[in-house]
Amino acid sequence: MDKSLGFYGSSVGKKMWMAVTGIIMFLFIFVHMIGNLQIYIGPEALNRYGHFLHSIPEILWPVRIILLLCVLVHIVAAVQVWLQSYGARPVKYKIKKDPAVDYAARTMVWSGPIILLFIIFHLLHLTFGSVYQLHYTANGQIDVFRNVVSGFQHPGIAIIYIVANLLLGFHLYHGLWSLFQTLGVSHPRFNHWRRIFAIIFAYAIAIGNISIPVSVWAGWVH
Amino acid sequence: MKLTLHIWRQKNPQDKGRFVTYHLDDADEDMSFLEMLDVLNQHLIEKGEEPVAFENDCREGICGMCGMMINGLAHGGMKGTTTCQLPLRHFKDGADITIEPWRSRAFPVMKDLIVDRSAFDRIIQAGGYISVNTGNAPDANTVLISRDTAELAMDYAECIGCGACVAACPNGASMLFMSAKIAHFSLLPQGQVEADKRVKAMVGQMQKEAFGACTNYTECEVACPKEISISAIARMNHDYLKAFWPGRAVGGGKHVA
Numbered sequence: 001m002d003k004s005l006g007f008y009g010s011s012v013g014k015k016m017w018m019a020v021t022g023i024i025m026f027l028f029i030f031v032h033m034i035g036n037l038q039i040y041i042g043p044e045a046l047n048r049y050g051h052f053l054h055s056i057p058e059i060l061w062p063v064r065i066i067l068l069l070c071v072l073v074h075i076v077a078a079v080q081v082w083l084q085s086y087g088a089r090p091v092k093y094k095i096k097k098d099p100a101v102d103y104a105a106r107t108m109v110w111s112g113p114i115i116l117l118f119i120i121f122h123l124l125h126l127t128f129g130s131v132y133q134l135h136y137t138a139n140g141q142i143d144v145f146r147n148v149v150s151g152f153q154h155p156g157i158a159i160i161y162i163v164a165n166l167l168l169g170f171h172l173y174h175g176l177w178s179l180f181q182t183l184g185v186s187h188p189r190f191n192h193w194r195r196i197f198a199i200i201f202a203y204a205i206a207i208g209n210i211s212i213p214v215s216v217w218a219g220w221v222h
Numbered sequence: 223m224k225l226t227l228h229i230w231r232q233k234n235p236q237d238k239g240r241f242v243t244y245h246l247d248d249a250d251e252d253m254s255f256l257e258m259l260d261v262l263n264q265h266l267i268e269k270g271e272e273p274v275a276f277e278n279d280c281r282e283g284i285c286g287m288c289g290m291m292i293n294g295l296a297h298g299g300m301k302g303t304t305t306c307q308l309p310l311r312h313f314k315d316g317a318d319i320t321i322e323p324w325r326s327r328a329f330p331v332m333k334d335l336i337v338d339r340s341a342f343d344r345i346i347q348a349g350g351y352i353s354v355n356t357g358n359a360p361d362a363n364t365v366l367i368s369r370d371t372a373e374l375a376m377d378y379a380e381c382i383g384c385g386a387c388v389a390a391c392p393n394g395a396s397m398l399f400m401s402a403k404i405a406h407f408s409l410l411p412q413g414q415v416e417a418d419k420r421v422k423a424m425v426g427q428m429q430k431e432a433f434g435a436c437t438n439y440t441e442c443e444v445a446c447p448k449e450i451s452i453s454a455i456a457r458m459n460h461d462y463l464k465a466f467w468p469g470r471a472v473g474g475g476k477h478v479a
């Protein structure tokens with residue numbers, strides 16, 4: 001008898017969808033960060049990059065739609081996986097020790113939704129301009145550099161970005177390791193590299209992104 | 223040595239259950255944990271009380287029946303050790319020890335420290351077998367298996383179905399148990415015929431039981447008395463992906479051109 005529920009029917013399949021959509025979102029986040037680091041080259045470089053991205057709708061929109069779909073699948077699967085475990089231990093232990101669980105793994109269920117809220121805030125802030133009026137350059141194009149710098153000059157905004165990216169770093173610390181395990185990529189020869197990979201990129205993203213509000217704050221970028 | 227024991231007592235599956243504290247003065251550090259419970263039960267019987275119910279059979283770490291949560295750690299937390307093999311030396315004289323049954327919706331408590339692990343049996347029934355022609359034993363070395371592969375398959379085959387992985391998992395997931403069985407077969411030629419069908423059926427059955435979903439906490443690997451590695455889970459995931467890969471023949475095996 002075939003007891004299979006189909007690929008997505010099991011938590012194993014759901015987690016593979018989470019891993020694949022996670023990889024796509026991670027790649028975007030990485031490229032996004034590298035692009036943003038051009039803020040250190042100067043206003044012209046960052047603005048030119050911003051205009052370049054918006055100048056090809058044939059690429060911009062497919063990327064946006066794919067990312068939106070990834071976010072949706074990642075969240076729906078995460079909620080389903082979480083619900084499955086939620087009812088799995090109705091009577092709790094009086095004493096329970098978890099020697100192997102690290103902080104990042106334990107907080108995935110919190111860091112995820114907070115990052116989602118942050119992404120919405122980030123879009124409202126710098127894409128839709130509903131937090132502060134957006135600045136435009138003399139020739140009427142959006143002044144990415146000015147928007148970022150003036151935004152981060154508000155301590156509250158800078159703190160939101162810093163905290164969110166710290167949580168993103170934690171989320172990636174577990175996620176970038178976990179995805180190998182979930183997709184069945186495991187071999188004694190390279191298994192220790194899975195953790196090293198996750199550490200390097202979690203730190204790179206967190207430090208790269210957080211450096212921007214910190215630099216604005218410190219007055220290095222103005 | 224003297225011990226203070228807080229033990230979960232529950233008359234039957236319907237009973238709400240509660241902790242009862244016992245003081246044991248004549249424990250000996252050379253006793254195993256189960257021998258200590260035997261001594262306690264002897265005292266209870268002499269006093270006309272109901273002895274503490276716990277499961278055990280082999281008392282040498284191979285049957286997988288004696289699992290219990292001891293001070294928050296499955297099987298007491300000594301590396302690669304079942305409760306029956308756990309020496310009292312592991313505890314300090316005068317120690318406070320809390321003993322609970324496995325807590326999982328898939329493992330209902332039957333009585334005191336005994337849980338019903340039939341959910342594991344149903345997962346095995348779904349696909350944890352190979353089909354072979356019976357009759358005379360086959361000649362030696364007709365099926366060649368490299369030594370490393372045989373050793374690795376044996377590492378996975380060591381799983382005794384004790385349930386510590388489920389009990390220790392913060393999600394209550396059964397991935398380590400299930401993957402140990404699947405990885406064991408998937409490494410060997412005899413397991414190939416039903417490979418795709420097996421992983422689909424066993425994962426499907428797991429889904430129908432009340433287990434939680436794995437989020438790679440790796441708590442199972444630490445708790446497992448047979449030290450099964452989470453590489454078994456990765457192998458099972460790999461097999462699962464392969465089984466659903468477009469173009470695979472229905473029921474397992476590769477397309478024959």
Ligand code: SF4
Pocket residue numbers: 380381382383384385386387388398399402445446447448449450
């Ligand atoms: S994998 Fe380890 S902990 Fe889980 S049932 Fe098998 S022996 Fe017990």
Ligand code: FES
Pocket residue numbers: 277278279280281282283284285286287288289304305306307
């Ligand atoms: S009694 Fe058999 S493993 Fe402990």
